[in-house]
Amino acid sequence: MSALQLCLLLSSGLFCIGLTVALTRSNAILVLLGVELMLNAANLNFIAFWRFGGGSASAGVVFVLFSIAVAAAEAAIGLALVIAVYRHQRNIRLQEATRLKG
Amino acid sequence: MMIPALLLIAFVILASAGVAMVLRNLIHSALLLVLSWTGIAAFYLWAGAEFVAFAQILVYAGGISMVVLFAVLLTRPARDAELPVTPPTVLRIAAGLMASAMVGSITVMAVLTSHLVAPASARAPGLTVKDLGALLAGPHAAALLLVGVILTVALLGAIIIAAPEPAPRPEDQP
Amino acid sequence: MIAVAPTSDRFLEVAPLQLRDWFIGLLPQSLRWITSGLITVVAILAVFGLLFAYLTLAERKILGRVQNRPGPNRTGWFGLLQPFADGVKALTKEDVVPRDADQVLHYLAPVVLVALSLLGFAVLPFGRHLVPVELDAAVLYFFAAGAATELAVFMAGWASRNKYSLLAAMRALAQLISYELPLLLSFVPVVMLAGTLSTTEIVTAQGGWTGGWIPHWYVLTPWGFAGFVIFMIAALAESNRSPFDLPEAESELIAGHLTEYSGFKYALFFMAEYFGMCALSGMAVTLFLGGWQAPCAWLEFIPSYAWFAGKLLVLLLGFMWIRATLPRLRMDQLTRLAWKFLVPLALINLGTAAFWSLTAGWTGPLQLVRWAVALALVVTPFVVMGRRLTAGVAPRTYRYAAS
Numbered sequence: 001m002s003a004l005q006l007c008l009l010l011s012s013g014l015f016c017i018g019l020t021v022a023l024t025r026s027n028a029i030l031v032l033l034g035v036e037l038m039l040n041a042a043n044l045n046f047i048a049f050w051r052f053g054g055g056s057a058s059a060g061v062v063f064v065l066f067s068i069a070v071a072a073a074e075a076a077i078g079l080a081l082v083i084a085v086y087r088h089q090r091n092i093r094l095q096e097a098t099r100l101k102g
Numbered sequence: 103m104m105i106p107a108l109l110l111i112a113f114v115i116l117a118s119a120g121v122a123m124v125l126r127n128l129i130h131s132a133l134l135l136v137l138s139w140t141g142i143a144a145f146y147l148w149a150g151a152e153f154v155a156f157a158q159i160l161v162y163a164g165g166i167s168m169v170v171l172f173a174v175l176l177t178r179p180a181r182d183a184e185l186p187v188t189p190p191t192v193l194r195i196a197a198g199l200m201a202s203a204m205v206g207s208i209t210v211m212a213v214l215t216s217h218l219v220a221p222a223s224a225r226a227p228g229l230t231v232k233d234l235g236a237l238l239a240g241p242h243a244a245a246l247l248l249v250g251v252i253l254t255v256a257l258l259g260a261i262i263i264a265a266p267e268p269a270p271r272p273e274d275q276p
Numbered sequence: 277m278i279a280v281a282p283t284s285d286r287f288l289e290v291a292p293l294q295l296r297d298w299f300i301g302l303l304p305q306s307l308r309w310i311t312s313g314l315i316t317v318v319a320i321l322a323v324f325g326l327l328f329a330y331l332t333l334a335e336r337k338i339l340g341r342v343q344n345r346p347g348p349n350r351t352g353w354f355g356l357l358q359p360f361a362d363g364v365k366a367l368t369k370e371d372v373v374p375r376d377a378d379q380v381l382h383y384l385a386p387v388v389l390v391a392l393s394l395l396g397f398a399v400l401p402f403g404r405h406l407v408p409v410e411l412d413a414a415v416l417y418f419f420a421a422g423a424a425t426e427l428a429v430f431m432a433g434w435a436s437r438n439k440y441s442l443l444a445a446m447r448a449l450a451q452l453i454s455y456e457l458p459l460l461l462s463f464v465p466v467v468m469l470a471g472t473l474s475t476t477e478i479v480t481a482q483g484g485w486t487g488g489w490i491p492h493w494y495v496l497t498p499w500g501f502a503g504f505v506i507f508m509i510a511a512l513a514e515s516n517r518s519p520f521d522l523p524e525a526e527s528e529l530i531a532g533h534l535t536e537y538s539g540f541k542y543a544l545f546f547m548a549e550y551f552g553m554c555a556l557s558g559m560a561v562t563l564f565l566g567g568w569q570a571p572c573a574w575l576e577f578i579p580s581y582a583w584f585a586g587k588l589l590v591l592l593l594g595f596m597w598i599r600a601t602l603p604r605l606r607m608d609q610l611t612r613l614a615w616k617f618l619v620p621l622a623l624i625n626l627g628t629a630a631f632w633s634l635t636a637g638w639t640g641p642l643q644l645v646r647w648a649v650a651l652a653l654v655v656t657p658f659v660v661m662g663r664r665l666t667a668g669v670a671p672r673t674y675r676y677a678a679s
Binding site: 012044048073087092 | 214229
């Protein structure tokens with residue numbers, strides 16, 4: 001098994017962990033962290049193909065940098081939403097956040 | 103030398119992420135996830151992408167983890183230091199596990215059956231910080247600007263969403 | 277692969293490296309690579325460990341002098357053995373862990389803190405040839421390692437299961453988030469002008485003298501001076517030093533995150549604080565004060581690492597002087613200073629540096645114009661925003677207390 005395949009298996013494992021969390025847990029912060037893990041798994045793939053893809057294109061690295069920046073923005077917005085939800089219903093269980101009107 | 107190091111890094115990443123997701127203590131989960139993110143930075147170092155690795159640590163271990171911990175502390179029910187997480191129902195667990203098992207098996211099969219022509223012993227493509235800077239300021243300048251705009255707008259939006267509505271204070275009334 | 281000491285330089289410059297190479301030469305080939313690394317690690321640990329010991333003594337002596345008292349003077353000659361007496365005391369004391377504490381995190385916090393605070397030393401150029409690790413993105417590495425230390429402070433505060441410690445943990449997080457930004461923004465002009473993220477190349481870029489007397493350090497330019505001041509203020513906050521020592525404010529929070537620590541773990545926290553202070557000062561020397569460069573051409577006969585050590589000690593004394601002089605800030609003042617003053621100033625400073633680098637070709641009378649414009653760009657926002665910052669705050673009004 002080549003190193004590239006190992007990298008891809010690692011990233012698919014990480015993606016699955018993130019997906020399981022995002023689907024099964026009800027705590028909003030944990031769901032957000034699961035989504036972050038899935039983003040990280042995608043970044044792993046970019047770097048793996050940049051390193052072992054054989055091409056000379058550096059777009060993989062640049063894309064990962066942008067992706068990290070967007071992940072930071074996503075975390076900021078997501079956690080702000082978590083705090084706003086907490087202020088309305090005094091907990092952050094996602095099943096109970098069913099009303100659009102505060 | 104390369105493969106054992108990769109296996110070790112992969113073990114750290116997957117084990118800490120996996121354990122973090124089943125723990126009942128949110129703070130422990132967040133701290134273990136920091137370890138997982140650091141492991142991902144170690145993977146970037148292993149692959150030769152120095153700049154990305156340090157950026158990953160700076161943003162994830164230095165920024166996102168702080169915000170996550172802050173959110174955990176702020177949304178904690180009072181007098182409940184244990185921070186328990188309500189366990190999900192059996193149906194949710196089964197459905198979630200099935201879905202991710204399907205996705206996982208599809209990707210793993212795809213990886214194992216595809217004929218990836220990878221020069222495993224190839225040297226890492228040299229990419230100095232200077233090259234990266236030239237790339238960001240040259241061909242990818244428009245994307246860089248857009249990311250800057252997205253970050254600014256997102257942070258402003260986060261402040262507006264999280265800010266409490268100003269309540270009239272009794273001592274401010276005439 | 278072993279880096280061998282260069283032979284073209286003067287004896288004193290390369291003496292430490294030649295000593296290392298001589299010792300490595302005595303060993304069999306297979307051990308050489310790892311011994312070479314180990315010697316570097318041990319040297320850094322020994323030098324900065326000893327510096328830590330004597331910095332604590334110097335701090336107590338200087339605080340005593342400022343407060344008109346002698347300071348420790350009983351152990352040894354002038355109290356010179358005091359650090360070692362303190363060390364023995366810390367080692368032999370009972371290590372108390374609260375029963376309800378989070379045992380694992382409570383144990384891990386000081387260890388992680390010391391380990392992380394040592395990482396930064398790896399990329400500091402201590403002398404012309406004394407760089408432990410040459411990295412392409414050294415400055416980024418340094419700040420990535422430093423950003424994670426506040427996580428350990430949070431771990432300590434949260435794991436203690438103590439209300440004061442938890443407050444300290446939240447304060448530590450807020451402080452880090454606030455001051456990370458000015459700290460990172462303040463050195464971006466240096467990276468812009470030097471065109472590199474490598475510490476050795478940044479120091480090389482500040483080499484040379486005008487007329488043999490005026491060095492080309494970045495602190496001697498308008499944007500460099502502003503950046504240096506912003507960097508030092510943010511560094512004070514990042515290393516939890518007074519007047520930004522809110523997480524361990526002893527008059528409000530007992531000792532904050534340190535409340536439930538005793539014995540050697542308590543000493544480890546102090547070690548980490550001094551290591552962090554040394555590393556940030558070393559980075560300030562590298563980025564703004566010319567690193568190991570001598571201030572005048574004829575002073576170059578003094579070895580480069582002596583200049584680095586001298587500048588480092590001056591900055592550390594400055595830290596102590598500030599601690600002895602300034603009162604502690606309030607939490608809202610702390611965050612207001614960062615977000616409403618330091619961040620905008622650092623952003624404007626970026627523009628000043630861009631102007632400076634665009635006008636590098638101006639000569640003769642245009643040089644005067646260049647200096648005047650750059651100075652105006654630095655001073656005007658400082659004055660305007662300084663007034664806005666204190667508007668409505670001073671003179672202070674007491675709403676509830678009888679005046």
